[in-house]
Amino acid sequence: MEYKNPIGVNINLETGVIPGAKKLVRRLSDLKGYFQDEEAYSELLKDDPVVYEVYAVEQEESEGDLNFATTVLYPGKVGREFFFTKGHFHAKPDRAEIYYGIKGKGGMLLQTPEGKAEWIEMGPGTVVYVPPYWAHRTVNTGNEPFIFLAIYPADAGHDYGSIKEKGFSKLVIEENGEAKVVDNPRW
Ligand code: M6P
Numbered sequence: 001m002e003y004k005n006p007i008g009v010n011i012n013l014e015t016g017v018i019p020g021a022k023k024l025v026r027r028l029s030d031l032k033g034y035f036q037d038e039e040a041y042s043e044l045l046k047d048d049p050v051v052y053e054v055y056a057v058e059q060e061e062s063e064g065d066l067n068f069a070t071t072v073l074y075p076g077k078v079g080r081e082f083f084f085t086k087g088h089f090h091a092k093p094d095r096a097e098i099y100y101g102i103k104g105k106g107g108m109l110l111q112t113p114e115g116k117a118e119w120i121e122m123g124p125g126t127v128v129y130v131p132p133y134w135a136h137r138t139v140n141t142g143n144e145p146f147i148f149l150a151i152y153p154a155d156a157g158h159d160y161g162s163i164k165e166k167g168f169s170k171l172v173i174e175e176n177g178e179a180k181v182v183d184n185p186r187w
């Protein structure tokens with residue numbers, strides 16, 4: 001039997017960086033078609049800001065193993081809609097996930113394949129359990145980076161397809177200086 005080596009790393013709780021992790025950068029141009037307000041999207045695209053960064057420590061796909069990653073989701077809006085991660089189901093849809101809030105303010109939109117949505121507010125110390133079969137997207141509703149840790153099965157995979165096409169049945173927008181969860185008119 002070949003055993004893997006254990007890993008211990010310190011997450012920088014101010015920046016979200018995991019030393020030695022693989023870094024992924026998602027800019028606004030990577031999120032084409034995701035936001036409602038296409039005019040506001042085109043306008044902001046001139047700067048093509050970074051919307052989020054992921055620092056991932058991933059294992060090869062195998063049952064029973066775990067990956068972990070931090071996400072640094074920057075503050076911003078496209079029109080009235082707050083910046084968010086793409087959001088996904090798992091390619092193996094029965095795989096669950098745990099999120100842990102580190103810094104900043106935001107929340108998670110979750111949705112079943114039938115479109116039933118839930119919104120869970122998140123801040124430092126919040127643990128969110130993402131049950132099997134629920135799509136999940138995080139949203140930054142504050143004005144500083146929203147940073148969190150995610151722990152997920154190494155064989156979960158990402159299925160972006162249906163979220164990319166239809167989005168979530170709810171949107172998170174700013175109204176009178178506050179975050180509001182409303183129905184998605186295009187759903
Ligand atoms: C979390 C985890 C990752 C995911 C990342 C960004 O860190 O859930 O698996 O990749 O958020 O989310 P997305 O892949 O939906 O853009």
Ligand code: ZN
Binds near residue numbers: 088097152
């Ligand atoms: Zn996931």
